[in-house]
Amino acid sequence: MxxxxxxxxxxxxxxxxxxxxxxxxxxxxxxxxxxxxxxxxxxxxxxxxxxxxxxxxxxxxxxxxxWLDREIAEKVKVTKTVTKTVDGVEQQVEETVEETVKRAVPGYxxxxxxxxxxxxxxxxxxxxxxxxxxxxxxxxxxxxxxxxxxxxxxxxxxxxxxxxxxGHPDLRRILMWDEFKDHPMRKDYVLPDDFEYEPTPHDDVLKRAEAHRADVAQEGAAQ
Amino acid sequence: MAIDQELKIEMGKQGVVVTTLQELYNWGRKSSVWPMQFGLACCAIEMIATTMARYDLARFGAEVFRPSPRQADLMIISGTVTKKMAPQVVRLYNQMGEPRYVIAMGACAISGGPFKQGYNVLKGIDRYIPVDVHIPGCPPRPEALLQAFITLQNKIQAQPLTGPNRPRHLDAEAQGEFPVPVQGEHDLEPTSNPGVWTVPVVIR
Amino acid sequence: MSSWTLQQSTNEHLAGWNRPQVIKPEGDGEVLEVSMGPHHPSTHGVFRMDVKLDGEKVIGLKPVFGYLHRNHEQLGEKLSYLAIMPYTDRLDYFCSLSNNWGYAMAVEKLAGLEVPERADHLRVILAELTRFQNHASWIGFLAQEMGASGTPLMYAFREREKILDLFEELTGSRMMCNYMRFGGCRVDPTAEWLSETRKVVQGLHKFVDEFENLLTGNEILMSRTQGVGVLSHDLAVNASVSGPMARASGVNYDIRKVDHYGIYDRFNFRVPLGEHGDIYDRYMVRVLEIRESLSILEQALKSVPGGPILDPKAKSRGIRPKAGEAYGRIEAPKGELGFYLISDGAGSPYRYRIRPPSFINLTVLEDMCLGHNVADAILILGSVDIVLGEVDR
Missing domain, CATH: 3.30.460.80 (NADH:ubiquinone oxidoreductase Nqo5 subunit)
Structure with a gap:
């Protein structure tokens, strides 16, 4: 080939x-x-x-x-004109400084x-x-x-x-139901809040379960 | 109506069979539980294996798998219930005639199992319909399904025909229809049926 | 539930697209729309077909998926590479060992691992046993859909139990074997296991003969399947149909022969091809394929070398492949099973994609069903050999 x-x-x-x-x-x-x-x-x-x-x-x-939007931190050498006092006299001096430039890379x-x-x-x-x-x-x-x-x-x-x-002949949802609004495989998709009962939570699930419990407590207090 | 067990055995030795109506009625019910032919996922294959010659579900009077919910007594939730499928499962359960029973087969039907944290997976079918027997396993072996059958049969045998614990088909006021969840924009609405399921308290 | 209404897609601008033909209803033009599934006794699980009928004749069919969409791909992005392995068992739950191999191969490509001789032999043996029991059960299910309620399926499951016993003895589980590892296999089989396997494989020949006596010349099977659900060679290729389905349409493409993966090169086996592309050819191709599988098994079992079963470089736990991507594929019993992995150097893949053979084989379901009776549509669906765990993932 x-x-x-x-x-x-x-x-x-x-x-x-x-x-x-x-x-x-x-x-x-x-x-x-x-x-x-x-x-x-x-x-x-x-x-x-x-x-x-x-x-x-x-x-x-x-x-x-x-691929999410991300920021790239790059070290760039920048030449600047700096005013410095050398031997009691003010002078314009060219100096090369290393700076960190953050550049936003749009996701796609x-x-x-x-x-x-x-x-x-x-x-x-x-x-x-x-x-x-x-x-x-x-x-x-x-x-x-x-x-x-x-x-x-x-x-x-x-x-x-x-x-x-x-140009797709029949572009419809295929795996999720038609009324569904999100695109669940995207990296920034947030799971729906059904964390009422998590007997063995850890990591993300623990955070979501705690947030859910706090929400329920707040609602109870409001009533 | 209790019956003196010793007297019954003694009379049985003499060739006189004595029983109560309740016992006879429940014996008939438990020996002809017809499951619905309804497979969801991996566990369905083990369910099929259970009906085959080696494990032979026919010994329990339950080999007649009915394709229609109207003719079935037992629903075996054999696999993962997804949020796309859950309304249909509840609807099928609603279409079954009383008395009806549910076996939640496998980890997924009980709690979502290994797929619990997926966006399209229901965290246990008991959020929407009442479950009689849970079998753990992923998938449960055919022997475990047989054990669940025996457990269900014992449960049916022990049901009194009168009083508050009588079967639902003898209770005119029992709840017949269970609300079917709606597929919303982000999730099922509601996420559980509070009449069937309340959040269990975790004790550590 | 679905808001979708049946309509034939009309795309004049897509000139040259291989689209299904449009059939106009005859007579008074009355059209019946039926939703078959997701609870239907013959849809192999929770599959749905929206069928448009003119009397008994199918004039439109749209498959509806997603009733067993268990989010394998999303869960995979949260799990470590090793923790995905048991999930692959649950894709095509008839053939867990083939799925294991496909995934292990993708990770091996990504991380650059080698597989020792002994493990390669074991993989071939287990994959071919899996193919055997999958095809045998498929034939049983096909016969059941034609109304042979039980007998062929019982025969198939009787043999399947023998193979599952071997799997259980080796891996600890009947169905969810979780046996392969990156760069090898998990447990070393004993000599007794190998001799037991040889014995079982010898007995399987008799079973295939018995099965063929029962079915191959059967009048009902022939009249129900010959000329039904024809798929042409060109459409099969264009629609990415793979596996026995494609080979029944005469597409000479077997990944075991094309990619030379594993040690399939060393064995003598033929690739059966169909001529007509109908259901009968699909049946025949599978029968011949299991005979070839038995021949591969006998050759592989003759000389299982000693040695390690795991690449000494390999590290199952906490494997972190360097950034990059890999696509690995095998010839699973249902077709081309591929795994596409993108690594960003972390402990879990950035993207984990499964290329499910039976999902893509369903692309041509409408083309095959059009013009046939609705009872034949069920047979045609059965002939695709779908497992919903894999179709919806």
């Missing part, structure tokens, strides 16, 4: 402006992946499926991943596809797409028209992560 760099080059030749970048995987598994821009993702997927050499006709696994939702080839019996080729943020711009193109096997899995990702797949 082609290496990940060759696949990237092949995609870029076939789909100009495909915005394909390689995401390295440092673990011993070494399953590197291709980050595909949402704009041309359907065309890229179609190329991967129909290309005679790659022939990735089997979309095995579709997954959502939630990610959708990962594991592709195999039944015809050529090779794989996996991993492609991933990222949304712009986690709140209002969570749309990604659906790849169900290319691989029918993604139909239910994309619905599941929509249900549990809230990624909206544009």
């Amino acid at each position: 082609k290496t990940i760099e060759e696949i990237q080059a092949a995609i870029e030749a076939a789909v100009p402006g495909g915005e394909v970048t390689i995401v390295m995987n440092p673990s011993p598994a070494a399953q590197h992946s291709l980050l595909v821009g949402a704009g041309k993702a359907v065309a890229v997927a179609k190329f991967l499926r129909d290309d005679a050499e790659l022939a990735l006709d089997f979309c095995s696994n579709v997954t959502g991943v939630d 939702l990610e959708c990962v596809y594991h592709l195999y080839s039944v015809a050529k019996k090779h794989g996996p080729v991993v492609i991933r797409m990222r949304t712009a943020n986690r709140s209002d711009m969570v749309e990604l193109p659906s790849l169900t028209p290319i691989w029918r096997g993604a139909e239910f899995q994309e619905r599941e990702v929509f249900d549990l992560y809230g990624i909206v797949f544009t």
Whole structure:
């Protein structure tokens, strides 16, 4: 099978402006992946499926991943002009100081596809797409028209992560009931308050059980 | 109505069978408990194994699994009850005719078991419907289910036909319908039926 | 409960999409909508199908999932790597040992662990025994759905109990074995266990012959299953159908042969393929597969090497793989079972995803059922071989 760099080059030749970048995987598994821009993702997927050499006709696994907003603390060397008194005379001196700069990295939702080839019996080729943020711009193109096997899995990702797949033929909740409002697999999802009876609580459960008991006591006092 | 046990045995030796109506009635009831054919999760496989030749549930008069709740006496909650499934379980229980019994089979049916902290898992079916026998285990072995059957049979045998503890089908004022929880925006509403379940007090 | 109304999805803009065909009702055009399940005696648990009927004919079918959604993936993100292992038992509760292997393989890929010879042999033996009892029970359930109330299922469960006794002796539990560890297995079997297994495997040949005598040429089985629920080769591939389902449609894809995982390379076995893609082919593929399983078992049991059963580098408790990700997959009895793990260097995975074979195989349920009678829809659902613990997770 082609290496990940060759696949990237092949995609870029076939789909100009495909915005394909390689995401390295440092673990011993070494399953590197291709980050595909949402704009041309359907065309890229179609190329991967129909290309005679790659022939990735089997979309095995579709997954959502939630990456939270985070802050990166970086040490940056900054050159500043400082006024200093040297030998009794005020002078403008250039000085290099190391400062810690906090940079907010916006979170995003990610959708990962594991592709195999039944015809050529090779794989996996991993492609991933990222949304712009986690709140209002969570749309990604659906790849169900290319691989029918993604139909239910994309619905599941929509249900549990809230990624909206544009062009999906039947995008409804699949595992939770229709009236449900949350996306429970997101990292900031809070469990509903049913911690009335926890005989052996620990860690998070202990905190929630105590909070529940405090709530009940407060309500009792109010009445 | 109590009966002199020694006299009864003595008469039995002479070929005279003496019994009370209550005993006869309950003997008939306990020997033909028809469970509902209703599997939820892993425990259902052990339930099927119990009905097969090796463990042979038929010895207890309970091999007739009825697909319809209207024909069943016993509901075996064999597995995890999820919040999506809980309204249906309560509805099925409501459709069963009295007298009806419930066996909560396995850790999940009792308390949510290993999946207790999941967002879609009900923390025990006894929050919505009354449970007669609990069997621990994950999953309980077929022998444990048989033990639960024997426990239930003993319970039925001991039920008086009159008085406050009489079976519900002989009590005109007994509660027939149990409220079905509604699937809300975040959770089931309400999260438990206070008429059936109150928060147990943990004593350490 | 559901606010969803039955409607065929119409997406003209999705040209070329492999969508189910649209059937218009005949005659007076009266359509009956039936919700089968979640409590239905033949839906293999708490599965629901919203069926649109024109008389007896199915003209629309939507599966509804989630009635056994037990949040495996969310719980997995809170648990340590080792603590997930017993949860994998409860995915496809017929085949706990296959699930163990799939998960162990994903972690081994993530952490770069090796599996010793003896453990590899044990894994093959246990996985094939699991495949045997799964397929045998499946055939029993299929016959039950055709109205053979009990007999084939009783035969299957009689043999299943023999295999479960072996599992129990080795692992301590009948169904929830929790046996594999990262880089090996948990308990070393005794020589008595191995010879007992050999004896059981020898006896299983007779059972398969008996089972086939009972069923394979059976008039009712043939007329109920031949030409029913046909799945084409191309749709099977495009819809990611895997396992015996895909092979019955002629897709020559067996992960044991493709990925060369474990030590399957060393054994001589064939991959049975179907030609028509109907229920009968699915039945036949499974019967032939259990015969191949028996042949693998005999070869593996002939020479179980000595030595350790756990990689000395491996550390089960408190394993913290370096940041990265891995996708490991095996040929489970129901199809391709995959585990996708993302580690951020902590003691529990950042993302723990299960690729459930029977859930994805259900994608084509509507395509297979359209145009058939509603009684056949039940058979077709049965032929997919679903276990709800895995479908909904």
